[in-house]
Amino acid sequence: MRPARLSAVAAVVAAAALTAVTGCTEKGDDGEGVVQVTATDDTCEVSAKEFPAGHVELAIENKGSKVTEVYLLFPDDRVVTERENIGPGTTQRVTAEVKPGDYRIACKPGMKGAGIRQDVKATGKGAAERDPRLDKAVAAYRTYVQAQADETLPLAETFAKAVKAGDLEAAKKAYAPSRVGWERTEPVAESFGDIDPKVDVREDGLEDGQKWTGWHRLEKSLWHDKKITDEDKKLADQLVTDLKDWQNRVGTADITPTSMANGAKELLDEVATGKVTGEEERYSHTDLVDFKANVEGAEKSYALLKPVAQENDAALVTELDKEFAALDALLDKYRADKDSYVFTSYDTVGAAGRKELSDAVNALAEPLSKLAAAVVTK
Known part of the structure; x- marks a missing residue:
């Protein structure tokens, strides 16, 4: 079970451990298909409310003081992709495959609750034919x-x-x-x-x-x-x-x-x-x-x-x-x-x-x- 929350102490320890593992993901060239997500303790800002369907990359930066997690969700809250345990001051990148349609990006400061949400849309016909x-x-x-x-x-x-x-x-x-x-x-x-x-x-x-x-x-x-x-x-x-x-x-x-x-x-x-x-x-x-x-x-x-x-x-x-x-x-x-x-x-x-x-x-x-x-x- 992916825990819905961690204690404050455990969250800090987890963030420190995972920053060493995943917090230094190489930053690629951002362009079409890359959505910047900036999370703080009380905001969740996205660089684009619409993006081409297909392979989408979330480039996440946590500018808050709390460990956070970011989700790309279907409208009914099913998870498309997620990245948990994003420590303060760290960045993460996650790649997802999305079809045209409506979605939500949610940031969860403290990794609690429903999160701060932004409605987004994937447009077009989607990616080229998949391998x-x-x-x-x-x-x-x-x-x-x-x-x-x-x-x-x-x-x-x-x-x-x-x-x-x-x-x-x-x-x-x-x-x-x-x-x-x-x-x-x-x-x-x-x-x-x-x-x-x-x-x-x-x-x-x-x-x-x-x-x-x-x-x-x-x-x-x-x-x-x-x-x-x-x-x-x-x-x-x-x-x-x-x-x-x-x-x-x-x-x-x-x-x-x-x-x-x-x-x-x-x-x-x-x-x-x-x-x-x-x-x-x-x-x-x-x-x-x-x-x-x-x-x-x-x-x-x-x-x-x-x-x-x-x-x-x-x-x-x-x-x-x-x-x-x-x-x-x-x-x-x-x-x-x-x-x-x-x-x-x-x-x-x-x-x-x-x-x-x-x-x-x-x-x-x-x-x-x-x-x-x-x-x-x-």
Whole structure:
């Protein structure tokens, strides 16, 4: 789950870490297709309210005192692309593929709330015909996501059945396996509308008035409260219902080559700034299962886009291959065995181990931030 907010201290730490990784993105020549976004603590200014459809780059500068995030949204608030954890005084660039139509650019100072919004429009007929290899990559990735959703449902039903039976130990055992498919598809989680906050929100990520549902609400009952209530049994049924909704949305979700690439990068940022701290699975300590699934999902996006990226930026591909291999090898050290999806409890991983994981994630996130631009380079 991409957290809706961070504490003030955590946000500053996250910004410092990510500035080192992504805050020094090279500034290219700004021209047609580049929209300057200037964010402050109370404004969100854009250089153009209209821009040509096709490949659009947001050149973001945070002139405020708070960590911010910037979103390009459809009118119904589905996410086209985003860039989170933009520290004060830093710049970021993010490439997206947009069709003609109305959109919104939102800046979220403090990474809270709906943000300060500007209505914008993509005009014209869109980009030239896309490389057919990228269309093939999107189709293959959609098939992958659908398979993950289809495989998740029976595992989630097993988890829900144990909760409804009041079987605490069986529910604990079924919890982490039921999450793997979802975690693998998190690079495009926000393409599914409101599913993410329904099934994967943490207590400190709730918006005002939002009811807490999903895996983490049940996680707290199982490990922290050590009991299953009648309300938990209802929440287990709701989780399955929401996941069926997710399963049905995969076929119509708006997925593009750039959303695959940007989503993989944003997911690695989330791992670096939140999951490595143990915040995600704070009660069950099954964080390493999530990490591995997240990396597998990001690597799947990359593998499908790799043939085009290889032609456009061979050096980037070499670096990404190296960093993915290093992170995979590091995570595999924590497996029960090489063929198992059982990992060490994260509360037994000390500060040195967590730093090693964080460093490896950051080393991958930096080149991954360049993947979207590499696949649209002409």
